[in-house]
Amino acid sequence: MLVLGIETSCDETGVALYDTKRGLIADALYSQVELHERYGGVVPELASRDHLRKLTPLVRQVFAEAGLSLQDLAGIAYTAGPGLIGALMTGACMARSLAFALDIPALGVHHMEGHLLAPLLDQTPPEFPFVALLVSGGHTQLIRVDAIGEYELLGESLDDAAGEAFDKTAKMMGLGYPGGPRLAKLAEQGTQGRFRFPRPMTDRPGLDFSFSGLKTATLTCVNRLKEEAILDDQAMADVAWAFQDAVVDTLVIKCKRALKQTGMKRLVIAGGVSANQHLREQLEKNLQGMGGQVFYPSLAYCTDNGAMIAFAGAQRLAVGQSDGATPAPLRPRWPLTELEGLN
Ligand code: KG4
Ligand code: ZN
Numbered sequence: 001m002l003v004l005g006i007e008t009s010c011d012e013t014g015v016a017l018y019d020t021k022r023g024l025i026a027d028a029l030y031s032q033v034e035l036h037e038r039y040g041g042v043v044p045e046l047a048s049r050d051h052l053r054k055l056t057p058l059v060r061q062v063f064a065e066a067g068l069s070l071q072d073l074a075g076i077a078y079t080a081g082p083g084l085i086g087a088l089m090t091g092a093c094m095a096r097s098l099a100f101a102l103d104i105p106a107l108g109v110h111h112m113e114g115h116l117l118a119p120l121l122d123q124t125p126p127e128f129p130f131v132a133l134l135v136s137g138g139h140t141q142l143i144r145v146d147a148i149g150e151y152e153l154l155g156e157s158l159d160d161a162a163g164e165a166f167d168k169t170a171k172m173m174g175l176g177y178p179g180g181p182r183l184a185k186l187a188e189q190g191t192q193g194r195f196r197f198p199r200p201m202t203d204r205p206g207l208d209f210s211f212s213g214l215k216t217a218t219l220t221c222v223n224r225l226k227e228e229a230i231l232d233d234q235a236m237a238d239v240a241w242a243f244q245d246a247v248v249d250t251l252v253i254k255c256k257r258a259l260k261q262t263g264m265k266r267l268v269i270a271g272g273v274s275a276n277q278h279l280r281e282q283l284e285k286n287l288q289g290m291g292g293q294v295f296y297p298s299l300a301y302c303t304d305n306g307a308m309i310a311f312a313g314a315q316r317l318a319v320g321q322s323d324g325a326t327p328a329p330l331r332p333r334w335p336l337t338e339l340e341g342l343n
Pocket of ligand 1: 115136137138162164166167178179180271272273275276277302304
């Protein structure tokens with residue numbers, strides 16, 4: 001079954017073709033980073049307009065790359081939420097009208113289910129069940145995953161998501177947008193241990209997170225260095241290292257706790273922050289000691305992309321799920337646990 005996937009929830013236009021027998025066939029991505037850079041963050045109206053501009057050329061591109069035509073499609077999957085409503089509408093309109101014209105089913109996919117299942121695109125995918133750590137710009141959640149659509153929320157951030165903490169801290173340090181990858185890059189030059197920031201909520205039981213205090217701790221440190229007139233490039237990198245280490249250490253502690261609590265050995269990390277090298281290394285190191293194994297998507301499929309939506313949609317379309325004649329409204333907010341299983 002050949003499925004077209006369309007992702008437009010935020011600032012990346014992603015389009016892909018996935019076949020349930022042959023796997024991922026073609027994949028195209030357009031990032032709006034340059035468009036939003038001068039504003040220091042995503043401007044929703046500009047994002048929607050840019051998705052509209054790019055969707056048709058990207059759809060043409062994946063079909064040309066694959067040597068296939070629209071008539072080969074058996075279904076179309078698009079991101080129906082969570083995300084920016086205007087941005088979601090562009091992809092949904094494209095997907096639903098194409099599906100209507102071709103007389104094939106369309107299906108609205110949950111963006112975070114796309115992220116969660118992205119490691120299954122890999123050559124050696126994790127087997128169910130597993131614990132998933134979803135770490136993106138909007139979400140930080142620990143989920144028990146028994147099968148596709150069988151999700152139990154174990155813990156989540158009570159305030160900022162991990163990616164959001166990276167972005168806000170980077171902005172405050174003058175690193176601009178997109179902050180996460182820039183801060184992570186700067187941290188590579190940092191000295192281990194010169195500064196130390198708190199590991200929020202690790203000293204009490206439970207699997208929830210809180211990251212908003214970390215940016216205040218970082219700001220206080222930066223201000224003190226400024227006052228002492230010692231905020232040079234090395235000091236900035238050292239602060240970045242300490243911030244990243246605090247986020248990563250907090251995530252690692254909670255992941256280990258979630259594995260212990262569920263008795264599971266497999267951990268999947270997904271979402272933009274799963275691209276972070278320090279997080280990957282620390283998880284591998286820490287899980288080895290307890291006989292655990294960590295799985296993550298290849299770098300291209302950590303951040304937003306069309307392949308994960310095509311894949312997640314294909315799993316559901318293949319068992320007959322679809323929008324039907326009246327699709328559900330698009331959802332800026334949408335708890336993952338509301339999803340149904342495949343049966
Ligand atoms: O999954 P994603 O592309 O979009 C959302 O669904 O939110 O995640 C984007 C987030 C941003 O907050 C970005 O700063 C963060 O992922 N991110 C990173 C890295 N690459 C992306 N954070 C830390 N280190 C990275 N290497
Ligand atoms: Zn995302």
